[in-house]
Amino acid sequence: MRIKNHTHWRTDDIRRAILPAIRRRLVEVPTLARPETYRRLEVTIVYGNKGPTGVGGFAYYHRPDMTLTVGKAGPIDAVDLASVAGHEADHNRGLKHGDMPNGGMHQRLESWSRHAVGMTIRRAGPPQQDRATRAADRRDRRRRTAELKVVEWTRKTRLARTKLTKWQRALRRLEGGTR
DSSP states (O other), rough: OOEOOOOOBBBHHHHHHHHHHHHHIISSOSSSOTTTTHHHOEEEEOOOSEEEOEEEEEEEOSEEEEEEEEOOOOOOOOHHHHHHHHHHHHHTTTOGGSSSSSGGGGTTTTTGGGGGOOOBBOOSSOOOOHHHHHHHHHHHHHHHHHHHHHHHHHHHHHHHHHHHHHHHHHHHHHHTTTO
């Protein structure tokens, strides 16, 4: 299963919430879907229009992809996210709303979403970089700083020479009595 996360919510938290629900619906329940559906499944996470904290989704029958929508403001309810993921997995299996338990209206604590009780979906921090990239960035910053300091001190050196020449002239005038 692959997750494409286009939001600021942490992908690992989303995976922990939805993976067991999808696995239970596609693998453990006798299914109309082909066994490889789970392995090829692509889950896309995007912002939706269910309000600042709402969760929604859509999936096509017999296709190994689904889209889950989440709110921007949060917090995201992990149980709702798992419930919606299980519901959309039923569509991936080929089930229509009339074929699903409760007419497709998922219950908040179905057996496939109970694992998510107490889970939190956190905001993602800045993207992590590998050691080589961080070292290269540090070198680039140090080089830029050094270049700026060379320009600054070159200007200051010229200014100091000009001032030195001015004061040497003034001293010669005062010592020699010339203007």
